Every structure is written in structure tokens, then in C-alpha cells.
Amino acid sequence: MRKLIGYLFAGLVLFGFAATASLAYAYPIAAAVVCPSCYGMEYAGRRIVVDAxxxxxxxAELLGDAEIAASEVGAFYGAFSRQPYLVACSTEACDHRMGGRGAKAITLSTPFVTVLRLSPRGIDPTILTHEFSHVELHHRVGLWARLTGAFPAWFDEGIAVLVSADQRYIRSAPTASERCVRDSERPLPTTPFEWTSKVGKDSMLYADAVCRVLRWMDANGGRDGLLRAIDAAGDGTAFNPDQALRGRGLS
Known part of the structure; x- marks a missing residue:
């Protein structure tokens, strides 16, 4: 019996080492939050990890941009309830070490913690506001709805463009049609994996997504209707914005 307990203990220890090694390999940004010095990083503020x-x-710019982004997201959603960890790099070499493969920023959301990886090109208030929008929305709708496409990835991305007012993909104008930079009728990716694959080939999918979100909002009560839909999705209500748009002849 004692030997069996010993074997079980050793197995648990080995499993722990393997799990830690897998985490560090697959998600170095998450591991860097726990052990910044292991990756040549250090804490520069509360929940902010930077390369040494x-x-x-x-x-200073990063800290200021993070404050601006949190304020913008809080104003849109009514709250910014889940503060993420930021793992930011000042060089491309550091970004590559942290798992970067060209994207300006990536959000890793889990049920327990949210971590943002920022490349040197991602230290920008617009980019941070976009990513903070993801953090708040993901917290509200939950992991399952996003991974299964029950809350479509394109809608998530379109909201993030709207909240960040990213002028590459949305104009400042009084009506939805005037704000749209591009309005495509093509089907848009519903899962995060499909979105990542397709947007890498056509970044203007962001413009398509935010335009469709704007048209949905026009038909469904604007910002208040959007927040109600997000809360309902978080409670498990099916959400199909494409169907709603087609039902009103808008898609």
C-alpha cells in the first residue's frame, strides 16, 4: 500500500511538471505572469509585465494607454469588470519569445485569468481598447459560447472595432451606412479559430464585421439592445445575429 501511494505521488509530481512544461511551451505569456524572470521579463506595474x-x-506610454483603454471600455459596457494581465515587449525578438507570430496583440481568455500579449506595435490605445473589449465581452458571454460559435467571433470582433473606434475599419459619421468602410455580404467566421485563419489573409474582415454589427444595432435597440443580447448570451440564450439581420432584410 505504501508503495502504491508512493507511485501515485510520483505520478502526480511528474504530471505537474509535464503540465507546467506544456503551459510554458504553448502559452509562454501565461507562464511569464507567474515567473517573469524566467523569460527576461519583470513587473512594471500591477498586472503589467514587460521585458527588462x-x-x-x-x-509610461503603456501604463497611460492601458488607463485610456480601460476607461473607454468601461464607458461602453458600463463596467470593466475583469482586469487582465498585460505581457508587453519592446522588441520583436522578445515578442517572438513570448509566442508572437506577427499579430500586434493577442488575448488569451480562460475561466481563471485573462492575459494579453502586446508586441511593440501593439502598445497603442486603439489596440489596447480593442483587446480590452474582448476581455469584457468574453467575461460576460463565457468560454463555451465563443468556442462553439454560439456567440459568433465576427460579432465579437466587430464590437471591439466599434468600441476602439479604429479608423482603419470604421468612420466617424452619424449613420451606420456612412460609418461602414466596407460592407460585404459574404458569410463571416463564427469561431475564433476560423476568424484567426481568415483575417490573416484579409484584414478588412474587421470592417465587414463592424459594419454588420452597426446594422444589427440599428435594428435591435442600439447600444442598450447590444448589451441586453450579450447578457442573454451569457445566460445561455441562443444568439444568431445573421438570422436577425436576414429577418429584417438587412443581410
Missing amino acids: AMPAQMR
Whole structure:
């Protein structure tokens, strides 16, 4: 019996080591939150991890941009209820070490913690506001709805463009049609995996997504209707914005 307990204990220890190693390999940004020095990183503020070589000016910009982004997201959603960890790099070499493969920023959401990876090109208030929108929405609708496409990835991305007012994909204008930079009738990706694959080939999918979100909002009570739909999706209510748009002849 004692030997069996010993074997079980050893197995648990080995499993723990394997799980930790897998996490560090697959998601170095998550591991860097736990052990920043293991990756040449350090804490520059509460929940903010940067590479040790990041200049003071860039650190100050990052802190300021994060405050702006949190304020913008809180104003749109009524709250910014889940503060993420930020793992930011000042060099492309650091970004690559943290798992970056060209994207300006990536949000890793789990039921327990949310971590954002920022490349040197992602230290920007618009990019951070976009990512913080994902953080808040993911917290509200839950992991299952996103992974299964029950809450479509394109709708998530379109909201993030709207909240961040990213001028590459949305104009400042009084009506939805005037704000649209591009309005495509093509089907848009519903799962995060499909979105990542397709947007890498056509970044203007962001413009298509936000235009469709704007048209949905026009037909469904604007911002208040959008927030109600998000809360309902979080409670398990099926959400099919494409169907709603087709039902009103808008898609």
C-alpha cells in the first residue's frame, strides 16, 4: 500500500511538471505572469509585465494607454469588470519569445485569468481598447459560447472595432451606412479559430464585421439592445445575429 501511494505521488509530481512544461511551451505569456524572470521579463506595474530592457518612456506610454483603454471600455459596457494581465515587449525578438507570430496583440481568455500579449506595435490605445473589449465581452458571454460559435467571433470582433473606434475599419459619421468602410455580404467566421485563419489573409474582415454589427444595432435597440443580447448570451440564450439581420432584410 505504501508503495502504491508512493507511485501515485510520483505520478502526480511528474504530471505537474509535464503540465507546467506544456503551459510554458504553448502559452509562454501565461507562464511569464507567474515567473517573469524566467523569460527576461519583470513587473512594471500591477498586472503589467514587460521585458527588462523596455525603455522608461515606453513603459509610461503603456501604463497611460492601458488607463485610456480601460476607461473607454468601461464607458461602453458600463463596467470593466475583469482586469487582465498585460505581457508587453519592446522588441520583436522578445515578442517572438513570448509566442508572437506577427499579430500586434493577442488575448488569451480562460475561466481563471485573462492575459494579453502586446508586441511593440501593439502598445497603442486603439489596440489596447480593442483587446480590452474582448476581455469584457468574453467575461460576460463565457468560454463555451465563443468556442462553439454560439456567440459568433465576427460579432465579437466587430464590437471591439466599434468600441476602439479604429479608423482603419470604421468612420466617424452619424449613420451606420456612412460609418461602414466596407460592407460585404459574404458569410463571416463564427469561431475564433476560423476568424484567426481568415483575417490573416484579409484584414478588412474587421470592417465587414463592424459594419454588420452597426446594422444589427440599428435594428435591435442600439447600444442598450447590444448589451441586453450579450447578457442573454451569457445566460445561455441562443444568439444568431445573421438570422436577425436576414429577418429584417438587412443581410
